[in-house]
Amino acid sequence: MTTALLQTTYFGPVQWYQKLYRYDLCLIEQHDSYQKQTYRNRCVIATANGLQALTVPVEHHGQLVKDLRISDHNQWRRIHWNALQSAYSESPFFEYYADDIRPFFERKYDFLVDFNEEIRQKICELIDIHPRVEYTKEYQRETVFPDFRDIIHAKHPQPDPDFEAKPYWQVFQHRYGFQPNLSILDLLFCMGPESVFYL
Secondary structure, three states, rough: OOEEEOOOOOOOOOOHHHHHHOOOOOEOOOEEEOOOOOOOEEEEEEEEEEEEEEEEOOEEEOOOHHHEEEEEHHHHHHHHHHHEEEEEEEEOOOOHHHHHHHHHOOOOOOHHHHHHHHHHHHHHHHHHEEEEEEOOOOOOOOOOOEEOOOOOOOOOOOOOOOOOOOOOOOHHHHHHHOOOOOOOHHHHHHHHHHHHOOO
C-alpha cells in the first residue's frame, strides 16, 4: 500500500489533490507548528489582474496546526467569495458548483483543520475521487514513505518528479498564458467533471 504525508490545505493546489488521487493512503499532518505563507490557510487563484492569494486569518501563538483557530478578522469570508465570483463567473462550471462552494463562506468554523477537512471532503465528492485519509496522531519526524509537507509549498515549492501540471483551459489564459498548480477550484470551475483526468 502506498502512503503519502501531506499538510492540511485550504482549497489546496492541484498537486495536493493529485496525491489524494494517486496514493492508497494519505496522512495529513496536524501536529506540526504553524508557518505563515503556506497552503495550510491560503490558496491561489487566477484573476483578471493576475494571480491572487486568498488567506484565511488565524489566531496563532506558537500553536500546533491542530489547535489553530480561525479569526473573523476583516470579513475575509465575504472578500474570498467575492474574489471567486469575480475570477470565475465566466468559467464554464462556476454556476454549476457555486451552491456547493458558497456555504464554506457563510458558516463559521472554529478550527482551521476542521474547516479544511470539510472542504477536502466536498471537493473529493465533486471531483469524484475517494481517497483514504487519516490524520497524524503525533508529529512525523522521519518517514519511510513520500513526504510532501515541504514539497507542496506556496512560497518555496520543492521539486516533485511525480507532478507535471497538465495544461487545461483557464478564464484568463489569453492574457497570462496557462497558470500551473493553482487552487483546485480553478480546475473545478474550468473543467468540471473532467477535472479528475488532470490529477
